[in-house]
Amino acid sequence: MHLAIHGDWQEKARREVVDIFGNQNPHLEGIAKLKIMTMIINETLRLYGPTSVLQRTGTREIQLGKLLLPANIDILPLNIGLHRDPHFWGNDVHHFKPERFAEGIAKATNYTAAAFFPFGLGPRSCVGMTFAMIETKIALSMILQRYTITLSPAYVHSPILILTLQPQNGIQVILEPIHSNA
Numbered sequence: 090m091h092l093a094i095h096g097d098w099q100e101k102a103r104r105e106v107v108d109i110f111g112n113q114n115p116h117l118e119g120i121a122k123l124k125i126m127t128m129i130i131n132e133t134l135r136l137y138g139p140t141s142v143l144q145r146t147g148t149r150e151i152q153l154g155k156l157l158l159p160a161n162i163d164i165l166p167l168n169i170g171l172h173r174d175p176h177f178w179g180n181d182v183h184h185f186k187p188e189r190f191a192e193g194i195a196k197a198t199n200y201t202a203a204a205f206f207p208f209g210l211g212p213r214s215c216v217g218m219t220f221a222m223i224e225t226k227i228a229l230s231m232i233l234q235r236y237t238i239t240l241s242p243a244y245v246h247s248p249i250l251i252l253t254l255q256p257q258n259g260i261q262v263i264l265e266p267i268h269s270n271a
């Protein structure tokens with residue numbers, strides 16, 4: 090959706106993909122070099138990460154700032170709230186700006202781990218993170234090599250939280266082949 094709306098980022102991402110892979114299938118060595126695409130994926134995970142609520146149970150009494158949390162209560166940290174907190178991200182917090190991540194996640198968050206954790210935090214964080222990132226990069230690279238993406242007029246923006254964050258009515262995009270044999 091973001092690439093369809095932000096044609097400039099779509100073009101930057103395609104140029105990077107073509108520079109690295111040409112018209113060959115993506116390979117692991119090249120995937121590690123996809124800097125623009127990593128920025129785009131991180132910014133997308135910041136704004137619309139699929140897992141927006143984590144779940145923890147405090148096993149003992151915890152002092153959290155001014156709050157004293159009793160033992161054995163469920164705590165639901167909402168990463169989406171922190172991902173959209175202007176204190177960390179500035180007044181343009183709701184805007185899609187992959188350049189925030191140009192120098193990596195640590196710099197983008199000013200070294201605050203709690204400002205960005207689409208894959209969770211700590212010992213129970215996502216075991217599929219590397220797999221998910223590589224899979225996304227392979228799929229996006231193969232799409233960008235073959236098609237331009239624009240948003241369909243039928244698209245209605247209606248994200249909804251049903252366990253995970255989902256586009257309630259799907260995301261309708263128009264793919265146009267770049268090469269006549271695509």
Ligand code: HEM
Pocket residue numbers: 138139140143144206207208209210211212213214215216217218220221
């Ligand atoms: C963009 C894709 C994905 C996102 C955003 C995501 C996000 C998360 C988050 C936020 C957690 C909870 C971490 C916590 O409580 O601190 C989690 C846990 C987990 N994820 Fe993912 N995940 C993704 C893809 C995957 C994939 C592809 C797999 C498997 C191949 C996977 C397997 C797991 C497992 C097994 C856990 C539980 C880990 C544990 O409790 O020790 N995830 N994921």
